[in-house]
Amino acid sequence: MYRDRIGLKSLWGKVVGAEEAALLIKDGMTVGMSGFTRSGDAKVVPMALAERASEAPMKITLLTGASLGSDIDKTLAEAKLLSRRIPFQADPVLRKAINAGEVMFVDQHLSETVEMLRSRQLPPVDVAVIEAVAITDEGGIIPTSSIGNSATFAMLAEKIIVEINIHQSLDLVGLHDVYIPTRRPHREAIPLTNPQDRIGLPYIPVDPSRIAAIVVTEKMDSFATITPPDEETNAIASHLVDFFRHEVKLGRLSTSLQPLQAGIGSIANAVLHGFIDSPFHDLKMYSEVLQDSTFELFDADKLKFASGSALSLSEPCARNFFSNVKKYKDRLVLRPQEISNHPEVIRRLGLIGINTALEADIYGNVNSTHVNGTMMMNGIGGSGDFARNCYLSVFVTKSVAKGGKISSIVPMVTHVDHCEHDVDLIVTEQGLADLRGLAPRERAKVVVENCVHPAYKDMMRDYVAEATARGGHTPHCLEKVFSWHLAAQQHGDMRKVGQVVKKAAAE
Numbered sequence: 001m002y003r004d005r006i007g008l009k010s011l012w013g014k015v016v017g018a019e020e021a022a023l024l025i026k027d028g029m030t031v032g033m034s035g036f037t038r039s040g041d042a043k044v045v046p047m048a049l050a051e052r053a054s055e056a057p058m059k060i061t062l063l064t065g066a067s068l069g070s071d072i073d074k075t076l077a078e079a080k081l082l083s084r085r086i087p088f089q090a091d092p093v094l095r096k097a098i099n100a101g102e103v104m105f106v107d108q109h110l111s112e113t114v115e116m117l118r119s120r121q122l123p124p125v126d127v128a129v130i131e132a133v134a135i136t137d138e139g140g141i142i143p144t145s146s147i148g149n150s151a152t153f154a155m156l157a158e159k160i161i162v163e164i165n166i167h168q169s170l171d172l173v174g175l176h177d178v179y180i181p182t183r184r185p186h187r188e189a190i191p192l193t194n195p196q197d198r199i200g201l202p203y204i205p206v207d208p209s210r211i212a213a214i215v216v217t218e219k220m221d222s223f224a225t226i227t228p229p230d231e232e233t234n235a236i237a238s239h240l241v242d243f244f245r246h247e248v249k250l251g252r253l254s255t256s257l258q259p260l261q262a263g264i265g266s267i268a269n270a271v272l273h274g275f276i277d278s279p280f281h282d283l284k285m286y287s288e289v290l291q292d293s294t295f296e297l298f299d300a301d302k303l304k305f306a307s308g309s310a311l312s313l314s315e316p317c318a319r320n321f322f323s324n325v326k327k328y329k330d331r332l333v334l335r336p337q338e339i340s341n342h343p344e345v346i347r348r349l350g351l352i353g354i355n356t357a358l359e360a361d362i363y364g365n366v367n368s369t370h371v372n373g374t375m376m377m378n379g380i381g382g383s384g385d386f387a388r389n390c391y392l393s394v395f396v397t398k399s400v401a402k403g404g405k406i407s408s409i410v411p412m413v414t415h416v417d418h419c420e421h422d423v424d425l426i427v428t429e430q431g432l433a434d435l436r437g438l439a440p441r442e443r444a445k446v447v448v449e450n451c452v453h454p455a456y457k458d459m460m461r462d463y464v465a466e467a468t469a470r471g472g473h474t475p476h477c478l479e480k481v482f483s484w485h486l487a488a489q490q491h492g493d494m495r496k497v498g499q500v501v502k503k504a505a506a507e
Contacts, residue, residue, distance in 0.1 A: 002216045005164050007137035014214045021161045021213035022048040027058035029126040032153030036310035036337065037090075037264055037289050038069030038222040040146030042129040042163045045215055046072045050079040059083035061123065063113060065148020065310065065337055066381060067091065069222025077103065086122070087113045088379040099375050107369065110288065110382040111341035114152035118183070128157035130204070131217075133168045139208025140201070143176055143334070144168040145221055146310030151178050151204045151336045159212040167218040171325035174202050176334045181342075192345050195259050195286040195307040198333060223315040226292050227266035229273050232398045235429035236267070237274020240354075240394070243425070243432050244280065256282040261346075261386050262293070263355035264312060269293045271354055271396055276300045286349055288340045288382045290332070292317040298328060307333045309340040341385040353386035357397040357426070360451075361413045362444040362464060363474055364420035364435045366395050372485050373414030380417050387422040399428035399453035405493040407456040409447060411463050412481045426451055440474040459484075459497060479504065 035041025067090035077094040087108035098105040179200030247253040272293035285306040297303035431450035467475035487497040
């Protein structure tokens with residue numbers, strides 16, 4: 001059954017079980033695995049490797065596109081297999097190991113990992129483990145539901161293990177566009193001027209002699225957990241739609257806007273869902289992850305084309321897509337993440353980037369990764385690639401969390417992933433702060449009045465007034481700048497900041 005998916009007959013003899021294939025991976029190796037936000041990940045070789053490591057301890061450095069599904073990161077962490085993890089993760093068990101210092105996590109902009117591999121700033125990939133829908137007659141690897149960093153991993157690795165997933169539809173063949181930039185410092189321009197442009201190959205070109213093993217699988221991708229839109233996310237979407245209406249009225253945008261990018265997660269997905277009832281049409285997407293909202297916009301005849309690096313879908317949406325690939329195929333393309341996230345292309349296309357903030361401050365700095373400045377959540381992902389280079393960089397968040405005990409808008413973020421120079425709009429359900437062309441003191445006023453929850457607005461006004469009275473281009477009260485976070489740590493509620501300040505004064 002699987003042989004019709006392996007076009008190069010000389011590779012038929014390379015088909016082995018997952019345990020045998022996993023033996024190619026040795027202690028101390030650097031391993032590149034396919035997978036990007038729970039899609040297109042290798043599914044059985046990593047598990048066989050973890051089982052081996054639980055019996056005979058070993059360590060590897062693991063590189064991927066982004067987070068993995070099928071509990072792979074969890075299982076590898078539990079097996080104590082990981083010494084170093086690059087460039088993104090989203091698993092609670094692995095996160096705990098990272099925050100305990102047991103796994104060295106390198107949090108990278110997603111466009112940079114393979115650039116660093118090619119320039120030998122990272123150790124070379126010993127073994128690449130790549131999920132594929134098929135192998136061509138020449139030995140080219142056709143990815144499944146993501147590309148991520150798979151192409152470069154496979155092209156640079158000493159040995160390649162291919163997982164042929166016979167559950168993945170052959171209708172995916174032709175969906176991919178594999179283009180690898182030429183070498184620096186004399187790199188040619190990436191010849192991509194529209195989201196729908198195809199500039200590469202529909203497969204990953206490799207020397208088939210480096211394919212050391214082929215494993216046949218039939219496991220589905222993990223489904224994304226997508227929270228339906230709620231009152232707050234609908235309000236955020238409404239604020240954005242009103243803003244874009246005004247931009248159209250001023251002649252800055254057309255009714256098809258600019259190509260859209262949206263970060264991973266329920267809030268960004270729900271905000272894009274809000275475009276269904278907007279006056280905008282003939283939209284295009286140039287993003288890294290295509291979520292449920294992409295297909296909802298397709299079905300609502302709002303979206304013309306979507307370019308991404310991976311599909312990250314809920315169970316209902318995934319079942320619909322994989323049952324109807326042909327319905328969407330001519331309006332979709334999947335690319336390597338260094339192309340989907342490439343600064344050159346992002347700047348050229350003039351994207352509108354919509355990403356999610358963990359917290360933002362009164363001057364426009366955004367924290368996407370760390371709780372209280374120290375505890376890693378998932379990683380910066382591609383948000384920095386887009387924020388630094390978009391036509392409009394938008395960050396969205398609900399104004400409060402934990403039942404109102406935590407304000408998502410704070411005097412100063414405890415970790416800066418996106419500095420104020422890269423942030424144009426901050427949007428909560430309370431309103432929208434347009435920070436373009438504003439000095440820090442002006443920014444603070446707009447953020448406080450438009451984005452802060454009413455329960456925290458007077459507190460924030462008082463902070464800004466005191467800081468401004470002390471002077472400075474970007475006013476702060478250094479002894480109080482993190483008092484809100486301390487109140488949350490000590491009392492479980494930022495609204496009790498007065499107790500923290502009183503205690504500090506007494507000491």
